[in-house]
Amino acid sequence: MCTNLPAPPAHQSRPVSGVPAATLGGRRAHRNGAAPGTRRQGLPRPLPAGQDGRRAAASRPTDQHAAGAAALAREVARWITTAPSRRGLHAAEGLRRLLEHCPELDRTHDLVRQFAAMLDARDAAPLPDWLEQLTTARLPALAGLAKAIRENQPAVVQGITTPFSSGVNEGRITDLKLQKRIMAGRAGVPLLRHRVILMALLRRRYP
Template sequence: MQKRLDGFRYPPGAENVYGNQNCNPNTVTHPDQQGQVRLGCGVGSRDAAALFSELAEQGYRGGMLTVRRFLHQFRGHRHVPQPGPRPFKPRHVTRWIMTRPDRLKDADRACLRQIRDRCPELDRTTEYVRAFAVMMTERQGSELEHWLTTIESDDLPALRSLAVGMRRDQDAITNGLTLPYSSGAVEGAVTRAKAIKRTMYGRANLDLLRKRILART
């Protein structure tokens, strides 16, 4: 969607991770040439309310406060800086991190490498995620203690909070990462019972529910 304001979400020289993404109708990005002239050359209105009305007519779904914040960076300047590339979407980065490295496409691997090079915290987080994935798929529960200790000594608040929660159930997690047993059969039975209950809601009593659950299908 073409916007009437210049798309410059980050100041020049900021160390951000960029990529070619689709336009978000809730952000003030991707101007047309007319929008650059209006802000960059001092022509037309710089009133936030008036510009917000124009944006709303073109499909903008954000709030006026976003427009005001966006305009604030241009106060006292006659020229609008050129728009920079937009950042990758978090869900894409999450998928790249959670995917096995040998299954990533070359383009996705290159994008993730670029992001990791620019963000040391995300680079270490990726290593922790992949180390845990190895423990889970190869049943290396004995490595959990070392994994938790390493995270606790690192400066990553979100992962340290995760480690605190895992410490409370460490024995159960270790068993889950080591033993071949699974609670999948129990969870499946519970899901089946809930599905049967929902189909009978308001139309049958407990006796019929019991028979349907015990009946083999």
């Protein structure tokens, strides 16, 4: 199944010659009073020159694999949620090849486009049947989404059938969080307030 990606292999470090593996991972050291002629436990020998760099380099492929997989997942999600008429040639071809090799992703794409059609037409009549398709898709994530929508279905129906949206409020909240993270520990509330007001003004001029 394309939804079950293999986990990257765990990195196994080589033990330093003459030092047990348990000693290398220990953090507690025996204090004064150790028997003469014995080494203090918990303190590994200094690594040979360049070995730290080799270990760091050996661990990089795992990090790069995880980062690459996350970036690819975000890109594919953007392809799926973008209307077919607005997809570029690269996105359309890449998505087509993915859907051919992954039935689960193909099913998900079909359900996403059905919901987008409901939003475009502002017609919530197909919603119950769509929720049933989510439940029977045999994909746990989609079944959980169907359960969450059913718990608040009247609000979802209003969101589909009316022109009102909380998107503006969500955008302002995103702007506020972004400024807060940028300025964390660097400035006080007065400057934060000034920047938030300025950003709101720019949003009005350049929507």
